[in-house]
Amino acid sequence: MSQTATFETQIPNRLDRLPWGRFHWLVVVALGVTWILDGLEVTLVGSLAGAIHQSPALRLTETQVGLTASAYLIGAVGGALFFGWLTDRLGRKKLFTLTVLVYLVATIATGLSWDFWSFAFFRFLTGAGIGGEYAAVNSAIQELIPARRRGTTDLAVNGTFWAGAGMGAGASIFLLNPAVIDPELGWRLAFGIGGALSLSVLLLRRWIPESPRWLMTHGRKEEAEKIVGDIEAWVARDRGPLPPVEGAPIRLNPRSHTTLGEVASTLFRTYPRRAVLGVVLMACQAFCYNAVFFTYALVLTRFYGIEAAHIGWFMLPFALGNLAGPLLLGPLFDSIGRKPMITLTYALAGLLMALTGWAFAAGLLSAWQQTLAWTVIFFFASAAASAAYLTVGESFPLEMRAMGIALFYAIGTGVGGVVGPALFGWLIQGGDRTHIMWGYLLGAALMLLAAFTEWTLGFAAERRSLEDVARPLSHAGEDSTLR
Template sequence: MRRRAQRAEAPARGFVTFRPVGGSEPGIPGEETLAADRFTTDLPHRLDRLPWSRFHWLVVVALGVTWVLDGLEVTLVGSLAGAIKDSPRLRLTETQVGLTASAYLLGAVCGALFFGWLTDRVGRKKLFTLTVLVYLLATIATGLSWDVWSFALFRFLTGAGIGGEYAAVNSAIQELIPARRRGTTDLAVNGTFWGGAAMGAAASLVLLDPQVIDPELGWRLAFGVGGALSLSVLLLRRYIPESPRWLMTHGRREEADAIVRDIEEWVAREKGPLPPVVGKPITIDPRSHTTLGEVARTMFRTYPERATLGVVLMACQAFCYNAVFFTYALVLTRFYGIESQHIGWYMLPFALGNLMGPLLLGHFFDTVGRRVMITGTYALAGLLMAATGFAFAQGWLSAWEQTLAWTVIFFFASAAASAAYLTVGESFPLEMRAMGIALFYAFGTLVGGVVGPALFGWLIEGGQRVDIMWGYLLGAALMLVAAGTEWKLGFAAEGRSLEEVARPLSQAAE
């Protein structure tokens, strides 16, 4: 049995460092990974009863920046679409711009599946370091692209890094945040995608201004923004421990207990005496890993309704978002005559509206409840999108009015999309959480995201407003289908521990 991990003394102010004996790092498998003995623990209840503290802010900032990076990438390509299309080295058509966006999303699918599988096997910490490194190298390489195929390849690899981040980071956040704040936090963190989107829009205003820099060089330098941001992420993540819940199910109970004690000591210094532990301890039969066959059986035999719900929520929001957002710059340039260097002015309010949705509505997902709020946000977004699509086809909207309409629509759609990630993370047992997130993210993105940009790129290239309206109406119909599915199959997870919502596979029968 591995000796109990030593806890580094935490300074009164600053970060806590978690260091196991022997110099190894929690989350890296070894011969001690699986303990043979059954044990009883109250570790989940100890984490859930903690008051909000600087530790939780550290988790949110260091891990939540994933969505900032994704938003930055998506917006850069959207804002830079005109400049990239007109690049003398690349010279892309509208259809090729849509296809390169699909390459990014296809990479995200593959990355989510591969890295999600690894995350459940080797732990959260090691993977959320590896995936940000993949992203860092690939996004810098994107700025060095020399033709359409190299650009598409580097976008694929960038997406692979981001897709892997979704599985590893969503798992870690949900397992470290107290149950009563899980919905609010998860929505806010997912919503920071739009903080990255705003950064991308602002950066494009400078980097595409011909009076400041040559646009051919500007769009290439823009991809370095994400690379620079990811370097700071690596530094912050050194202070995030492995998930004690993951360690618990893998028999590394002494490491898990050491980490939780460190967290408790840090929080107690900041907040004073901690609340008592409430809840019945659970008994764990440790395991080294969960097979793909068991993952499939659990999803489709034990939780078939949750599996159906996850597929619908993820696929519908992915189509709606990616179809509209990846091609919005093309709509502005083709139908409203907006120059490429001014696209960022229209993307910026659109991004800020999306950011405010989860931040302002997230609290209600923990108080009013998941089912009512998810149904309502999907339905409102769908109805408003249908009306806007018709108004666009009739030519009733100016560029700014079109932007205002999308801002209102995606205020609600952003909260809905964030809740989809929350739902798939809460739906299944801890041992397969990362793989579950990866599977539903991959399927939703593959069905809704990869097809959407390519379809809308083709519709825009045709130059007919009515054709594009039908694409918008399709997205609206899918959002309404998702709303109905949530109302029928949604389940209550607000305020409940993850182990109560979905019993761990390693938990012994009582």
Template structure:
């Protein structure tokens, strides 16, 4: 079919009433997968790898940091620095998410990555509790801000037919970072290789500096044409799409015709917080309930197990703390394989059945594993294998939660919506889950911990039921059809709006 690299005459011109017609979404969605899309995935998807790396490093290096002669942190202060990271992530997500919708995706994913790099390097040079806690909070703020800016950009640049597969795969790379973190920890915790005091500091400095390469790669990414489109710059959006089309056509040959027509939008200013609240709790109330349920339930399940993983292994199975990273590796591989293996089914079979299935399987297996643990039927490696299977499904479910909240709301408020749900899930799961499991483990009774597993299982099953009831079909559909833009002049809402 003939290549089309420019908008149809008459498109993108703004009428006196502020309205315009644009075929930018259709042109982006018709593109075949190309080097451009790989660049988007690598340059932006690195966020989740960095988060997984940071979380795993701090957990695995906690002993070395605790024993650092310069920091002299107590066990309580180690815990508080973990909380500082979570608080920073929550506040960073909200603040930078708000800015991302106002100032654009591209500008923010540079700012947030620069903040992450600076804070990670700063961590390696901290000198006391307060400097270390500040460094962790700033690192969390950078990562939290990345989630909003990057999730928005990825969903808006990837063709509709591949959006689910890509989003799940990218979110799943958190566990690639966890694998790297566990591997690095095994190396730097070995006194025969490097002095642990130098090792843990160098790890944070190097992990930050390595991200400079990602910063250079992001220079080649454009602003999201969809963001420009809804902010009254359809001509610039069309020009950027034209450049992308030329590059893709040179690689793939003539492009297919768009599968749907132009959309009509109205030029408008920035969306206010009040309008966001009205959309979330008015026309999009069911989607808000669905997003909160999916995010909170998976966050509780994940953080409850992951943050107490080492405690269970050391207290109930007698595994030395220095050997814990070896048990994290298979767990992380299972988490990575889940989204990579199951992701394409979210585009082919559909969001609703697959999200229901993955949450449901994780809940059932969590309950079964809890009963086996309480009865003392499992060895340390069998326990690890059980966790690995559970989170093969739970990882795909958690990644789908981020996909769902990104697709649920209009383009004008997408980044802030992602930030709100990320912040809610991080705060709820990061505080309640680990605190509850830590308290249950402290009692030293397997029967007590069983209740924690059953609560996590019940929450995952509740999330599965909620998805089955309130879930909507987004597979293969343009974002503008899944949630009508506010600038279209009518409210997009409800289920499948």
């Protein structure tokens, strides 16, 4: 699959030695908004669950509310795999433009739904756009951010999911207030928020270049060198003279594409320990997050008697705790290291979730106490979940990075995320606190399993070049990659 003659390049070293500047802020804002959109979608449906359940047009049962959440996640799985495959073949920039367009159309269409099946279908398409975004955007961000700031930046960007969650919760407070607007119209208008936000994203992304790392492995050396030169000039205008380039150049034998057979061989023969680690981290956090957040509005309305219009007030503390976790703990993943911090955050979240599940079953918590408990738990769980995405992005070679992210997102979401909301919707509809407690204990056990797996199979990637953590498949020199 060689495309051009073997060549040497300093592109990775040139990008990693850059001081932080306005270019990096543009990358974070324009691409990182993906997580805001996902947080907006998840929390809107969680906060609007009561209103959607009571909608005379839709008339969804608790189980159907859980099933529509699963439809969103199934779409995210399919979108991640399909668009992730295209991202590695066609480039990062084309796909992070296409996927946000899919999301824009689908989320607006959701607000026009007329029954369960139309609502579930449009949620499926919305998820497909978001799933594709995760693959295209995660790979692009990691390839453009300097190595010494990659962990901090990736966790902070993933944490902005909860800025979107806060927007969704706040919007629901206003749009479900009968004194302001008819709730039947309000929940429909809420889905237009994401559409409006994604329009501004399209404009910002015009200024984001193609990943030079992707270009160099596909033999487009001159184009990659020009983009890096433009980035260097931009940063130099912002920060002054740049530090010298250090480190040996990388030697590449570029290729046009990577086959699915090579992807499978790399995952399960070259990096089997990393493959197991990625599956466990992604699946365990996906089960806990999606099980709790897609159905917590139902818990509040059924067991605590909270009105649907007031759900947003209880979602806001969730969002703040989840946003604060990656922002405050993120720098420790670059200083203390990935392995100890991922282990610690998963373990703390699991232990606290088990305690909260028991207290809920015993009837010891009020609605606000329950919400405070989840806020503390997901302060740690949010950092852990963000680190899972960081781990699968760093674990595998550049030529299959988007597909790797997509595959593990799909496996994690399919195993943990799709089952969780449907299971908890069914448990809540049964009305037995003890049964719901067992669901929470299952989630706690999974988080503890993830902590043990990280401690056993985790590896050091902090402050290291992506090409050092996982050698490109097109690398023409001796392979010294850690297994």
